[in-house]
Amino acid sequence: MFQQTHPPFFARLVSAALSFFALGTLADFNALSLLGQEAGTLLESKEIAVLKDREINESSGLILSQRNADCFWTHNDSGDSPRLFLIHRDGRTIARVKIERATAIDWEDITIATINGSPMLIVGDIGGNALKREHVTLYVISEPQFPFDAKRPLTPIESSVSVEATIEVTFGGGVTNYEGLAVDANATSIVIFEKALLGARVYSIPLPSLSKKKVNVQATEIGQTSVPYACACDISKDSRSMVVTTYLVGFLFTRRTKANGLLEEWSETFQREPTSFPLPKLRQTEAVCFSADGKSIFLTSEHTPTPLVELKIPVSK
Numbered sequence: 001m002f003q004q005t006h007p008p009f010f011a012r013l014v015s016a017a018l019s020f021f022a023l024g025t026l027a028d029f030n031a032l033s034l035l036g037q038e039a040g041t042l043l044e045s046k047e048i049a050v051l052k053d054r055e056i057n058e059s060s061g062l063i064l065s066q067r068n069a070d071c072f073w074t075h076n077d078s079g080d081s082p083r084l085f086l087i088h089r090d091g092r093t094i095a096r097v098k099i100e101r102a103t104a105i106d107w108e109d110i111t112i113a114t115i116n117g118s119p120m121l122i123v124g125d126i127g128g129n130a131l132k133r134e135h136v137t138l139y140v141i142s143e144p145q146f147p148f149d150a151k152r153p154l155t156p157i158e159s160s161v162s163v164e165a166t167i168e169v170t171f172g173g174g175v176t177n178y179e180g181l182a183v184d185a186n187a188t189s190i191v192i193f194e195k196a197l198l199g200a201r202v203y204s205i206p207l208p209s210l211s212k213k214k215v216n217v218q219a220t221e222i223g224q225t226s227v228p229y230a231c232a233c234d235i236s237k238d239s240r241s242m243v244v245t246t247y248l249v250g251f252l253f254t255r256r257t258k259a260n261g262l263l264e265e266w267s268e269t270f271q272r273e274p275t276s277f278p279l280p281k282l283r284q285t286e287a288v289c290f291s292a293d294g295k296s297i298f299l300t301s302e303h304t305p306t307p308l309v310e311l312k313i314p315v316s317k
Contacts, residue, residue, distance in 0.1 A: 044312045045280045049091030051306040053156065056085050056093070059300040061110035061181075061232070062287035066119035067145040068094065073121060074287065077302060078106040082139075084121070086146060091308060095146045098160040099123070102139045109181035109232060109287070111190070112143065113207055119143040120164065120210075126192060128177035135216075136175060138167040138190065140208060166214045169205060172221070179286065180233030180244060183207070186263055192219060193233045193244060200225050202266065223270035227251050231286040236294035239263060243297055243313065245288045250277050250297070252313055277314050282307060 051059070051074075060077035070089045082102040086094040106127025113120050121143050126136040144161055148154060169192070180193025184204070192203045203219035225244075233244045240263065242253040251274040255263045279285055283303040290297055291310070299309045 043277055043314060045309055047307045047309050048089055049308040051087060051093070051300070051308060052091045053085060053087070053093035053096075054304070055096065056087070056306055057304050058302045059306050060108055060179075060286050060302060061124070062289045062298060062300050063110050063112050063121070063234070064289055064292060064298075065143065066112060066114075067143050070150070072289070072298065072308075073110055073112075073143075074300060075107050075110060075123065077108070077286070078104070078127060080104055080107075082107075084110070084123070084141075086144075087308075088148075088150060089308065090150065092154050093156040094148050094154065095144070095157040095159050097144060098158075099139060099141060099163060100160055101163045101166075103137075105133075105137075108179040111181050111183045111234070113183040113185070113190070115140070115207055115210055122181065122183070122190060124178070124181035124192070126169075126178040126181060128175055133175045135168045135170045136178060136192075138169060138181075139163045140165040140167065140210065163213075165208050165210050165212065167205070167208060168214070168216045170216070170218045171203065172218065178203075179231050182233050182235040182242065184235050184239050184266075185237065186239030191222075191233070191235060191242075191266075193230050195230050197228050198226075200227050200230055202270065204266075222265070223267040225253075225270050225274075227274070232288040234289045234297070236290045237292065238294060241290070241294060241313075242266070242269075243288055243290065244274075245279060245285055245299070247285055248279055250279050250288075250311075250313075251275070252277070275314050280309050280311060282309065 058077040059074045065071040082099040082104040084097045108127040109124045111122050121141045123139045177195045179195045182191045188207045189204045194200045202223045204222045205217050205219050230244050235242050240255050244251045253269050253274045255269045282301040286302045287300045296312045
């Protein structure tokens with residue numbers, strides 16, 4: 001049984017994070033390995049593929065495709081052009097898709113939502129590592145579909161799509177640094193998770209209607225957590241669970257059902273400690289997404305060669 005997180009664990013995690021900043025590297029992995037030991041016994045995990053496309057050199061976001069079976073969407077971190085990669089679970093790249101009318105300042109995460117009956121990819125240009133920003137930007141894109149035969153050799157398809165809507169997001173108190181983006185289907189909202197050493201804030205904005213090509217919105221703070229240095233997040237399809245990952249440890253927040261049959265607010269969920277669990281030993285894990293059934297998560301690394309790993313998540317208490 002996995003243990004719940006507790007204050008001593010967070011104290012050690014913050015200490016390790018400060019050490020990370022001081023060293024500027026994760027090379028001293030032994031000094032940080034205590035985090036995974038504190039979180040609990042390693043869960044069942046397996047490397048299902050290594051991404052074969054050398055152009056995916058810093059996988060920073062990951063989400064299951066709705067229109068392409070057994071496929072995921074990913075993108076690189078800052079430094080790449082505005083494009084997405086459709087990858088098969090066997091590691092091959094199906095398509096490289098240029099996003100027209102978009103820029104790539106610091107793409108950190110990707111999610112997917114059903115809007116007006118169609119699957120829409122939402123790319124988060126939400127990072128703030130290198131510069132001060134007046135706002136962050138979300139790009140909403142109609143998910144493309146690509147035919148392919150998984151049994152035959154494949155050359156990646158080069159394609160392009162246009163942005164359906166651009167959302168410029170501001171925050172009370174100004175923009176900081178955000179690396180987690182997820183869709184809460186139950187609340188028809190987009191959740192943005194802050195990356196901070198102490199007291200990471202979680203924000204929400206409504207899903208766009210797509211009636212306007214550009215929208216300006218101020219995010220609403222929906223809660224605060226003690227998860228330090230969050231690198232990625234996702235919300236399960238049934239909106240009951242949120243997974244948040246750091247470099248070495250994952251956290252699972254689980255919503256309870258109220259007496260009226262509705263799910264509690266995330267602000268209530270965040271008042272309880274999440275279930276913590278150690279992640280597989282990857283180099284700089286910054287992308288995570290739920291499986292379709294919500295029983296496992298998928299992870300990639302920002303370093304090459306880039307593994308695609310599936311991890312069974314713990315059952316929360």
